[in-house]
Amino acid sequence: MTATEVENEIGRDRRRKEDQRLITGRTRWTDNIVLPGMLHLAMVRSPFAHANITSIDTSAAKAAPNVVTVLTGSDFGEELGVCINAWPITPDQVTPGHSPMPSDRVAFAGEIVAVVVARSAAEARDAAELVDVEYDELPAALDLKKAAADETIAHPDLGTNKSAYWVFDSAEAGTGGSADEAIAKARTDGIVIEREYRQQRLIPAFMEPRSVVVDPTGEQYVMYSATQIPHIVRFALAATTGVPESKIRVIAPDVGGGFGGKLQVTPEEWIAWAVGRRLGKPVKYTETRSESLLSGHHGRDQWQKLTLSAEKDGTVTGFKVELLADLGAYVAIVGGGVPVLGAFMFNAIYKFPAYHFAVQTVLTNKTWTDAYRGAGRPEATYAIERIMDELAVEVGVDPLEIREKNWIKHEEFPFTTVCGLEYDTGNYEAATAKAKEMFGYDALRAEQQQRRDSGDPVQLGIGISTFTEMCGLAPSRVLGTLDYGAGGWEHANVRMTPLGKVEVVTGASAHGQGHETAFSQIVADRLGVPFEDVEVLHGDTQVAPRGLDTYGSRSLVVGGEAVVRAADKVIEKAKPIAAHLLEASIDDIDFAAGRFSVRGTDQGLGIAEIATAVFAAHNLPDGVEPTLDSDAAYDPVNFSFPHGTHLCAMEVDTETGALTMRKYVCVDDIGTIINPLIVAGQVHGGLVQGIAQALWEEAVYDDSGTLVSGSFVDYLLPTAADTITFDIDHTTSPSTTNSLGTKGVGEAGTIASTPAVVNAVVDAVRHFGVNDIQMPCTPERVWRAIRTGGKGGATTEAAMPHFEAEGEGA
Amino acid sequence: MIPAAFDYVAPSSVEEALAALAQYGDEAKIIAGGQSLLPVLRMRLNAPEWIIDLRKIESLRGIRDDGDAIVIGAMTPHSVVGSDPLVQEHAALISKAVGHLADAQIRHRGTFGGALAHADPAGDLGAPVLCLGAEFVIAGSGGTRTVAADDFFIDLFETAIGDDEILTEVRIPKHTGWGAHYEKMVRVAHQWPIVSVAATVRMDGGTIAEARVGFANMGSTALRARGVEEAIAGQPASEDAVRTAAARAAEGTNPPSDLNGDAEYKNHVVGVLTRRALLAAAGS
Numbered sequence A: 001m002t003a004t005e006v007e008n009e010i011g012r013d014r015r016r017k018e019d020q021r022l023i024t025g026r027t028r029w030t031d032n033i034v035l036p037g038m039l040h041l042a043m044v045r046s047p048f049a050h051a052n053i054t055s056i057d058t059s060a061a062k063a064a065p066n067v068v069t070v071l072t073g074s075d076f077g078e079e080l081g082v083c084i085n086a087w088p089i090t091p092d093q094v095t096p097g098h099s100p101m102p103s104d105r106v107a108f109a110g111e112i113v114a115v116v117v118a119r120s121a122a123e124a125r126d127a128a129e130l131v132d133v134e135y136d137e138l139p140a141a142l143d144l145k146k147a148a149a150d151e152t153i154a155h156p157d158l159g160t161n162k163s164a165y166w167v168f169d170s171a172e173a174g175t176g177g178s179a180d181e182a183i184a185k186a187r188t189d190g191i192v193i194e195r196e197y198r199q200q201r202l203i204p205a206f207m208e209p210r211s212v213v214v215d216p217t218g219e220q221y222v223m224y225s226a227t228q229i230p231h232i233v234r235f236a237l238a239a240t241t242g243v244p245e246s247k248i249r250v251i252a253p254d255v256g257g258g259f260g261g262k263l264q265v266t267p268e269e270w271i272a273w274a275v276g277r278r279l280g281k282p283v284k285y286t287e288t289r290s291e292s293l294l295s296g297h298h299g300r301d302q303w304q305k306l307t308l309s310a311e312k313d314g315t316v317t318g319f320k321v322e323l324l325a326d327l328g329a330y331v332a333i334v335g336g337g338v339p340v341l342g343a344f345m346f347n348a349i350y351k352f353p354a355y356h357f358a359v360q361t362v363l364t365n366k367t368w369t370d371a372y373r374g375a376g377r378p379e380a381t382y383a384i385e386r387i388m389d390e391l392a393v394e395v396g397v398d399p400l401e402i403r404e405k406n407w408i409k410h411e412e413f414p415f416t417t418v419c420g421l422e423y424d425t426g427n428y429e430a431a432t433a434k435a436k437e438m439f440g441y442d443a444l445r446a447e448q449q450q451r452r453d454s455g456d457p458v459q460l461g462i463g464i465s466t467f468t469e470m471c472g473l474a475p476s477r478v479l480g481t482l483d484y485g486a487g488g489w490e491h492a493n494v495r496m497t498p499l500g501k502v503e504v505v506t507g508a509s510a511h512g513q514g515h516e517t518a519f520s521q522i523v524a525d526r527l528g529v530p531f532e533d534v535e536v537l538h539g540d541t542q543v544a545p546r547g548l549d550t551y552g553s554r555s556l557v558v559g560g561e562a563v564v565r566a567a568d569k570v571i572e573k574a575k576p577i578a579a580h581l582l583e584a585s586i587d588d589i590d591f592a593a594g595r596f597s598v599r600g601t602d603q604g605l606g607i608a609e610i611a612t613a614v615f616a617a618h619n620l621p622d623g624v625e626p627t628l629d630s631d632a633a634y635d636p637v638n639f640s641f642p643h644g645t646h647l648c649a650m651e652v653d654t655e656t657g658a659l660t661m662r663k664y665v666c667v668d669d670i671g672t673i674i675n676p677l678i679v680a681g682q683v684h685g686g687l688v689q690g691i692a693q694a695l696w697e698e699a700v701y702d703d704s705g706t707l708v709s710g711s712f713v714d715y716l717l718p719t720a721a722d723t724i725t726f727d728i729d730h731t732t733s734p735s736t737t738n739s740l741g742t743k744g745v746g747e748a749g750t751i752a753s754t755p756a757v758v759n760a761v762v763d764a765v766r767h768f769g770v771n772d773i774q775m776p777c778t779p780e781r782v783w784r785a786i787r788t789g790g791k792g793g794a795t796t797e798a799a800m801p802h803f804e805a806e807g808e809g810a
Numbered sequence B: 001m002i003p004a005a006f007d008y009v010a011p012s013s014v015e016e017a018l019a020a021l022a023q024y025g026d027e028a029k030i031i032a033g034g035q036s037l038l039p040v041l042r043m044r045l046n047a048p049e050w051i052i053d054l055r056k057i058e059s060l061r062g063i064r065d066d067g068d069a070i071v072i073g074a075m076t077p078h079s080v081v082g083s084d085p086l087v088q089e090h091a092a093l094i095s096k097a098v099g100h101l102a103d104a105q106i107r108h109r110g111t112f113g114g115a116l117a118h119a120d121p122a123g124d125l126g127a128p129v130l131c132l133g134a135e136f137v138i139a140g141s142g143g144t145r146t147v148a149a150d151d152f153f154i155d156l157f158e159t160a161i162g163d164d165e166i167l168t169e170v171r172i173p174k175h176t177g178w179g180a181h182y183e184k185m186v187r188v189a190h191q192w193p194i195v196s197v198a199a200t201v202r203m204d205g206g207t208i209a210e211a212r213v214g215f216a217n218m219g220s221t222a223l224r225a226r227g228v229e230e231a232i233a234g235q236p237a238s239e240d241a242v243r244t245a246a247a248r249a250a251e252g253t254n255p256p257s258d259l260n261g262d263a264e265y266k267n268h269v270v271g272v273l274t275r276r277a278l279l280a281a282a283g284s
Ligand SMILES: Cc1cc2nc3c(=O)[nH]c(=O)nc-3n(C[C@H](O)[C@H](O)[C@H](O)COP(=O)(O)OP(=O)(O)OC[C@H]3O[C@@H](n4cnc5c(N)ncnc54)[C@H](O)[C@@H]3O)c2cc1C
Pocket: A806, B029, B030, B031, B032, B033, B034, B035, B036, B037, B038, B039, B054, B074, B075, B100, B101, B102, B103, B106, B109, B110, B111, B112, B113, B114, B115, B116, B117, B118, B120, B122, B123, B124, B125, B161, B165, B166, B167, B168, B190, B191, B192, B193
């Protein structure tokens, strides 16, 4: 094959090489791992949201068949470690100590108070029922607003529920004017829109429940965990349990989804670690689905108070955002940092001259919250894209027109926003024009009008979201200024095997995204080797010793760039060797399509041949090391800023409040696309997850702090049967912050779709006097909103009883 | 999600199954498709010591024509009931309801008898069998007895089947030529109904000569909407007449309030769905 015949791998819709093993399950999930002599753990969890533990009687459980021991918090000392918060967002943040297994007081329903160790998982579970814990119930802080007012204290010793108050003000930062002044002025001669939106509590609901195996029998202690962050887990184990890092190996085998929900250091991991060390035996713990919903961290849960000021023509002059964010019972690893990640995105694609953001993070007696797909940015995008619709209504123009009036024009890039971020590239006009055309915007608007005029019981709404987000977490220096506990670089290692195959090691540990395929494509192009000859290795701190893992749409933008740089170093190392073997001057050596050739001749050597020659090392230039292996660590200089225009048409049955999605179009600009098929998968999945926030999902607690939506009967996840065919397309303005021009797509769909859907629902029923419907927009809420013009009200906090034990029987 | 330990028997005849039930009494639970029982066991809401599996009893499976009725064996899976031509022809309401029941996997495991014996008021089969005046054949140590549909459902998860009895088959009087429609309101497809309305009508020209209307999830059992039936009988299948009759839908209901809607909402929705179901069943 000559160079010109080689088809570029980048841009090909390669089927994912990892899928066969993932889909058939013939792979190594943590729960599949069986080690010699392995014991099994079951957790005993508090049924109360807040209670003192007065006694724990483990004797019956200890006497149960094949139970090895039962341990409680008081059986451990400091070797149990703590669950850490890596991002204190203010120097005076109030952070409750977080023992993996407290011995005195529980702070949420689901917290672990004892662990049973038995020879089988079933025996451990049986014995867990025999542990007799006595509690003295305490008043629980459950409602976010009441908790913020310190009505009931979640951790009495702290004296307050207020954890941290974090502010960004563009006037103080010197990046813009004063939002307060802009609002005051608009109150006299312009438009002021004030709204309060609710970001309901969500559960990440990854497919594979969390699972951990600890093997303390070798020279190193090994932890296998269904985690997104093996490197961070290793770091945190060392930092909190007294085991040196060099003695810890953490392996994330194939991991079945995370969505941020496995970006955590969990009590379950820490307890398994401590028990394994204590007993000197391998132990395994796999959570049940109920435990997963109850105790894995939750997401979102904010109240958003928004004030937008504008001139009469709709030109925005200022935006003020005041958030209450529910941390749950503890400050999780990112914790209060989630709303801070959103702080820089409320201004979105717009040229606001003044901006003020403040968040109060609040402790409650509910499950802790942390990153969930989008982490901060969906909340921001929801707020701004909802309120821009409200502004359009106030001004009396089409919501696309109000956006266009305020957005950054194509020729204004690079553009420094009111938050001080530099958006490198983007073209909102192009994405919007394409989306409008695909959607048939004008025809749908006409149909909407016709349905309104005729009083059709089925009304039509059109929802818009012209979103942007910041991807590629993150420039380490920026993280430093925000007091985050780590950097944002990523590491790669590329090595040539003696027979010319390529091994790529990445620190971005995948859990279903398709890194193995996408990184193989990148390296195949770079080194000119067949796609099939590239193997991507990850997820084991012994294989990939350096890395910061996968979250925040960072793997390709940061991790992919590290791979590119390491691959380029391989070529640089190979070049002098090629020159030597070809007996040419290095200046005359060209590299293309996997071949080093002597310019102006037909002489050349393939990179595989060089690899073999380096392995033999019989004939290398003087002073050249016999290796092509290369490392690169890449620290991004900036975030990347994907954007897109999403349009949703929704039919509302005004008699019942039932919703039927009619059309969903999105045109995303995510820069260069490595694999269109993987991108489509990410967009589809992201859309469904964002739509699910708008319509279906909510973690509901009752007034005693019990999670009512504690199974998938009541926590409604959509399936393929609930979605429509999405029309997706792209515009491309390559990012200038990395050499591939990529921007990140892992969260885009989730971030963009939620406001598009709610805007569509509200748009359909606005003529009934409705300007908001609380998420999830249940038929009941929609129906009530139509009747009262309100937000639809609260739902009844009761589960459906389909699986209750029947009266009769044993 | 590991059930407590239990012992297991799979008898090969109804007699053997009854003997096992008699022997283990309160400590035993029958398993049919397991689609309701297994979640109960896995969530440890119940911990029977014995599980008596009916799957080997061939006589409990299948659908047959029995003159003026069709007979559905208790162990016949939903998927078979849903696609059966006899059911489609003579009890169309049941075919339509089964099409909405859970998802394909559950329809392949779950059984007609198991669902009715479980007596979830939100189940999709209760309202259709009430509407069609089904008869439940129940075997006990003293022989078999037949219970009319109206006497079968007693309360939430409670039926006329005694602790030592087994539901063997359900006789459905033929409703050949009756129009039928099942209107199920859900938020996601694989859900139990928020509210369902089953309607079947015998038409006489443009007139609804006779109607049967039933509800799911509108009380502690499936319900018949006798007020609506009465009001529409002999009326034209017109939007107006049906709307007037449907206004009586919430009479005597007592729907549960839950995450998907409170009682007020359900009482409203049941009226809307009744109107739609009747009109659809009448083919207008
Ligand atoms: C996720 C999910 C969604 C579902 N959604 C729906 C839905 O939308 N609509 C709906 O109607 N149903 C739904 N179901 C329930 C489904 O219909 C079940 O199949 C049905 O409720 C039970 O049937 P089974 O054969 O599995 O019975 P099992 O679970 O085996 O038994 C249920 C109960 O009936 C008793 N029993 C079973 N057979 C007999 C018998 N012959 N005589 C006496 N007692 C007996 C058992 O002892 C047990 O108490 C759903 C189930 C699941 C898991």
